[in-house]
Amino acid sequence: MNLLSILTFLPLIAGIIILVAPSGWQKQFKYITLAVTLVQIAISGYIYFHFDNSLRGVDLINSYQFKEQISWIRLDLGSMGKLQIDYFLGIDGLSVPFLLLTSIIMMVATISSWEIKTNLKGYFALFLLLDTAIIGVFCALDFFLFYIFYELMLLPLYFLIGMWGGVRREYAAIKFFLYTLAGSVFMLLIMVGLYFSVTDPETGNHTFNMVHMMNPANYSGDSIFGSLAQQTLLGIPARLLGFIILFIAFAIKVPIVPLHTWLPDAHVEAPTPVSIILAGILLKVGGYGILRICYGIFPDAAIHTSWWLGLIGVVSIVYGALNALAQKDLKRLIAYSSVSHMGFVLLGTASLTAEGAAGSVMQMISHGFLSAMLFFLVGIVYNRVHDREIANFRGLANIMPQYTAFVMIAFFASLGLPGFSAFIAEAFSLIGAFNSETVNGAIPRWMAIAGSVGILLSAAYFLWTLQRMFFGQTRLMGGEEWRTKLNDLTMREKLALAPLALLALILGVFPSLAFDKINGSVLELIHHVTGK
Amino acid sequence: MTPEQIIFYVFAALVIISALLAVVVKSLVRSIFLFFVTLFAVAGLFVLSLGDFVAVTQIIVYVGGVLVLMLFAFMLSSKELLNTLELVKTRYSAVQNIPAIVLSLALFFILVFALVKSNVNQLDWINGGNHLSVSDNTVQIIGINLMTNYLFPFEVASVFLMMALIGAAHLARKDKAE
């Protein structure tokens, strides 16, 4: 049985078991989920270390690894040929790190779910469904299958935020759902357009297979997205329009600045474990989508629009950082800092250089660990005193020393202190962005300089928060009652935080752990897009 | 103008004026007497058009029978009706007089128009030979026809009259049953 399929559908089976199990076993649900996530870590770890670095993957179909291709839907549509949809899973350098990242974040989220008290059965079933959807998104190579998993992700998240969230949870849940759905609906159109333009070389009928969509040979001459036909839709060349629509669909997930307003609301209202998953993995789906689908299927459009992508990246970095500086709520501050850090991802990808792209993938991985850790830390304070206002706390270091130690590690790691993974990621994204003018002229040099201002601003708001909340004399809004409640970290919390901090440190000191896996695919992607 | 035409015009004028007055006058008694005058004028016209037996029948049956009946009905039915009629003008009449007049005149013009269009005098059976002359003994012809050609209507008429008689008697009896 193919490892990827096991990895994908194990949580689903566990979810069904939980649904079927009598609610008397409520206590055991969280342990079942924990077991599932641990098994997932084992599998993805095995996959990660047995991944052959030399195989490149991006647009060469036979160099994908752990492939599983079964014909799933074969309908004879008479005149329109046969409908061919395959159950096609496979991974390459771009998606393998995300598998490991997802399983680790899921494990941490499970540990943080100890705080959930109400209707556990529903919660853990949705949690595992979400887990399946995310792993599926990263492994799917058939566009139809990808779309199914992509939409499947929304449903559990909507309920998780909507039912277990904070005060304005319905508003946040609806806003999140509609925002993402609006993006993905148009993606459906492009998918169908692509389906009708691409023919599978072996079977001769249309196909959803993404890898076939990547090489121009499979496009039939007069098709809508065919590169020779140069068809135009609404005055814009069809391929460029396709790229833009797909980019918008994934940009909403990244999120880029104009389309980001769902993120602070969704994060502030979501319960801690959900916002860990939301920040840890969901934002990466957007970045991964841009790399795999937008850049893979429409490389020519990618070159034309790289300037705009770079600009959006820079704006996201600076705008996100400025907003974070102005926040009063700690969780909202971290949400905006995620927007700013994801701006580096966009800047790196837009540079179309090896350093830039590898830096952006590294940034996604490191941001995954760090933002999960940050949200977990905010969750710790929130569970104890149900308040996240920065102004209400002062001098926490004296009463919660270990907590402060972890917060300092998290803050300094995410503001890019060398020795942690974020520094390597951000430095190489910027170096790639700066370098791109000599290599392929994708984005101008000033964007790298403007982007580096983001590092300074992130230092500013993180240190300012650290100074206001943690240092100085202890003065708490809740006074004596809060002081008793604000006890230091429990073993469980340390168990969740320690791996994340260690991973951020290890990736920072030995980046080769991640870069060796990514290099092959990144070079292939750059070659595929720019031809260099 | 031959004397015949003069008499005709006199009788015609008499008919029209008495009819109009009978209709226009408010009180019932006056209209009944004017009705009486109209009937006599019509009888005169019958005589003028050689229908002397019909004229006589008219006078006897119509004037004697119908008019008298009406007088009785009038007297039995409405003492107070007489005075109420004078007192109050009914709030609304079924049809305003003006539309009735318009309607009647329109009908009159239509009839006249039809008459003129069909120019009846030149009809062949009118000008044909078979014309009644003054000297013929109309009562004899009527008697013969009555017993030969029109025997069936004659019998039916008698049965009809008997039926009417019973009906009227039944209606007008002092009804104890209801």
Place this chain on the structure above:
Amino acid sequence: MEQHDIIPVVSLLAVLMPLLSFVLCMFFVPKSISGKVAVSSIAVSFIASCFVFFKIWNAGNIHIQHHWFTLGQTSWDVGLLLNNLSALMILLVSGIAFLVHIYSLAYMKGDENIDRYWGYLSLFCSSMLGLVIADNLLLIYIFWELVGFSSYLLIGFWRTRDAAVQANKKAFIMNRLGDLGFLLALMILYSQFGTLDIEKLFGDGGLFHLSQFTSGEWIAPLGHISYVWLLVCGFGFVFGALAKSAQFPLHTWLPDAMEGPTAVSSLIHAATMVAAGVFLLVRVSPIFDSTVLITIAVIGIFTAFMASTIALVQNDIKRILAYSTISQLGFMMLAIGIGNNGAAIFHLATHAFFKCLLFLCAGSVIHEMHYAKNKLDADCDHQDIRNMGGLRKMMPLTFVTMVIAALALCGIPLTSGYLSKDAILISSFEWATTRSFAAKLIPYLAMLTSWLTTFYIARLIFKVFYGELRIQGDKTERLIHEAPRFMLMPQLFLAVCSAFFLFSVNPLSYENTWLLKVFPGSVALERIHSYHTVIPALLNLFAVLIIYFAYIQYARKEKAMFRENTWLYNFALNGWYFDEFYHQAIVRPVTYVSKFSFSIDRKVIDGLVDIVGKSGVLLSSIAGWLDRKLIDGFVNLAGRAAAGLGNFFRSFQSGRIQYYLAVMIFVVLTFFVLRYFSPAI
């Protein structure tokens, strides 16, 4: 392993020992023995660096590398580069660190989270040592930020004091600002040469020398961009150095950094970290062209002059020394600016010794004053020199060592300071002879600054050690007594190092110091003999006069020569109002812009989304109303019309027979009319 392989391993050992002690002190070792662990580790690394120094000095470079990670096509390596500069620096840093560790044993005794202190101090030492021997610029950048981070931790060590917490945030952000420049310079070099390895770039056969500069273009192996980028790269490195060495635009964090323990200030903010900026500039000096050098010189001299004027009026003993550090670093920048790297490094070395000594003595004085203050529980600032006085009788040894250090600072003959300061001054005069008039101004300004230096250090000495103790409360019994043994030993050792013999046999001429012979001046300065005698003589003559003048002024309290609250006095007291200026010009606008952008985010973008939502709702309600009114409307209308019609006709059947007759006749009539008048029927 034969001779040649041991040295890198030993130098690696020197770097890693403090790191090991950091990990031990922070997590594993109990509080009580953390001090011993830290001191022993720095001792080991000091011995190792001595060994390395004697092996490397004047004996060729060693450069070993190890693969770190490959990214795209380029593979990034991590390695050690041991040449004269790094050997000297590694010795200097570990030596002073060792002394300060011994000093802190006594100074920080009894602090409740002492283990954290030792941990942070070891982290600083390891990152500083790493910085010094790193072989590629990226590694230097990493250690550069780690040094900034550990100084952040140490400044904010007493984290319950708000001033300390403000100071360390400010220090880190300013350093981070400088690091942006450094990063930009890295990016330029990488995009031009594809590597950041110092040896490959600036080594004798290095890539940098292959690039040509023709007609405003910078043609390099990987690409050619406009010449401006070379300037930008140069200025990037300079900007980084300015932040780290607290030079003119980014110097305001150093005086605030005095919130940290004095031992920390002495090690970090006097000798080592601030020197890192100068070290970096010397490391990448080939990249600077003439304009960049000129700016370095100008910034250096301006900072020196500005800092010395501010130091004149400060009352806090540590702030005076902080500003004096800034001023001396200004001199080093000047030396680099005029191309005499050797003089800069020489001054760096001597300055490290006597400035660290000054801080240690100040630390002892503060230690004793603090002790006295607690005994008298007088609530005066124990660091304010106006409360001190007449300590020479109570703390003789500290007095002697401080005077030696002060003499070295002023550059009086027989001290190491004299040699290094004269080196700089004389070469600046030689440099100025060939330059334009404006450039000639610089050496004279340098001379004026050194006189100011003499005055403020004399003021400090006389105020602290002469006259009588001005602290409130009864001063009857002996309050102040000599500093503890552990504090005195380092002071004495440093006093010895401040003398001339450590550097050159002849106390009066700096030419034949062993240190200078190794560093060739990058710009050939022909030697004008006359300067070598006239300038030192002139300089010292006035210096002695100033000392005497200060003696009258402060020791014997003749008459207050300077009025206190003149405009100039306040201007200097508040550090030329730079702090307020930065706060108004940068901090407030940035926070304002961020609030503004957040309000935009909330109102405009969120507003837009909500408007879309509301308009959706509005549209649906309109559609609902429309649906009700129009479509239903028609249906009801038809119903009502039928009813209306029905009513209308119903009135016909009103039971009035005459009415019926009229209608019948009307119908017959219309039939006849149609029959006759309309041809159709």
Place this chain on the structure above:
Amino acid sequence: MIPLSNFMMLSAALFVIGLYAVLVKRNVIQLLIGIEFMINAALINFVAAGKSDKNYMGGQMTALFTIVIAAASVAVALAIILNVYKYYKSIDPDKLNKLRD
């Protein structure tokens, strides 16, 4: 000889007057009088036209029968009117509208 059209013109006028009476009169008896006028108008036509039919005297024979039936009908009508009067206490045709919807 008086042409037939004169007689017809006269009968038309009489018919119209009778019609007017039927439409306007508030009293049922006057209404009957109107009906009688209309019948007489018809008689005039019959007799005037019957003049030219020597053999069968159709015109005059019909006239006779009409007079007879008219008389019978008036008798029945008046009996009805009496009953109506007893019931309605009025013989104004407008009041007699029980048959209204």
